[in-house]
Amino acid sequence: HISLNPHPDDRLTDTDMENIAREYMEKIGFGSQPYMVYKHEDIDRHHMHIVTIRVKENGKAISSSNNFYQSKRATRELEKKYNLHTAERGQAISEIPLRKVNASEGDVKKQIANTVKAVVRGYHYQTLGELRAVLSLYNIDVEETRGMARNREYHGLVYSATDDNGNRVGNPFKASKIGPSVGYEAVQKRFAWSKKHIAEGGLAASLKEKILPILAASSNTEDFKSRLQAQGMDVIFRYTDTGRIYGATFIDHDSRSVLNGSRMCKELSANALEQHFNNPHDHGQTQQGQTTGGSPFSGSDQWQSQYTPSPDYDHSHSDFDGFGLFTTDNPAVDPAEEEFRRRMQRKKKRRGPKL
Structure with missing residues (x-):
């Protein structure tokens, strides 16, 4: 699932948006894949959602190891070609394509880290269960851990890969091994911020x-x-x-x-x-x-x-x-x-x- 979000001041025709979606998919290596594009107008900008699959006709999966860099390069090129507002403060016209974790591809920690970082900072959730719901879309689970270490009580989070049925596979990873942005305190702050954001925005x-x-x-x-x-x-x-x-x-x-x-x-x-x-x-x-x-x-x-x-x-x-x-x-x-x-x-x- 990919979301393309031009700046609200960018005036794009349906043809422009169709061309941008097609060229973006080609640039990130998904041009030959079947995909569907939906145009949405229900927030302050016209934007698109693209739904596709990673498995090619021959049954092999498309590598996603360079998703971030491919997406960043593609959006920069499209911004220049269509004279769009340049992304500021790290926000491009697209979201980084999120993908399901596949333990059989190896480097599970990196797969989990990339998706968890994007979800934790990008979505608005007020409880661990709501965060877990989003992560489950990408074959990831999260749990709270609590206990005693050196006579002090601690709280933490661990993230695990799952299969398509939600069963955990492999070893879990402590949030501290991924980064502070997905740790206990960061998620706590996100709960409070999300509660306010959801209430104020109705x-x-x-x-x-x-x-x-x-x-x-x-x-x-x-x-x-x-x-x-x-x-x-x-x-x-x-x-x-x-x-x-x-x-x-x-x-x-x-x-x-x-x-x-x-x-x-x-x-x-x-x-x-x-x-x-x-x-x-x-x-x-x-x-x-x-x-x-x-x-x-x-x-x-x-x-x-x-x-x-x-x-x-x-x-x-x-x-x-x-x-x-x-x-x-x-x-x-x-x-x-x-x-x-x-x-x-x-x-x-x-x-x-x-x-």
Whole structure:
């Protein structure tokens, strides 16, 4: 997925934008690949989203080791050719193309680092779960670690590669091995900044208005995902073992906003989505038990974790309890998600401690 974002003062015709998209893809080595271009006009600039694939007709993957430099060179050349505003302060007319991590290609740390740095500084998320949702699009997972080192409590983050099913592969990497810009303190600051940015910009209401008509026109989750992607959005569903939806996080790549459905409205909560797609005859029933409050590690932001901690840490305090860095006032906790969390906790207690 690539986003091309000319300056708001650049007046480009549809033909100009079509040519820019085609030439950009050729310059970064994707000119022969199938791709789709969508023009969007819903923010302060006309811009394009390009969706393509990295696998060639012969089954081999296109190397992405020089993505950053190819993209930078391509945008500079296109700015000159079309007399566009030159990017300032490191912002080009395009986003660095983000790609899924592929552990089989090697140098997993570099793959993770490139994507994590771009996502952490580029998207607006208020909890670890919302950050995790964006990263999951690129086969990356993130977890908080806490413990004791030299008689002092520490907090940290670790990033891991996953396969297309979300299963972790290989060893995790401490944030400190990638850089301070993706560490615990940096992400904490990003939470606070994002909360303010989303509130002041009315992004939750804006995103809700974009999603609800798409939901109404969608007959199943795959149709819903496809329609959202055509509008520059993604949704990450979370399911129970029995296949029931217990959470959904929406990602708008235009505004770079990441929001749990229950943050926006009850129609996008887990219960409502479950009824819409799996129990359509009950869709109009009133839902009981709505609650407010909570923390980002309870209710709508709770994710099932399969993380196996690194032996370098003392993980005696590594379970999420909802306190510390990732606390925020969540305006809506979905009752179905809350019940699922409680059920998982009860199962864990019944199993007893591991020796």
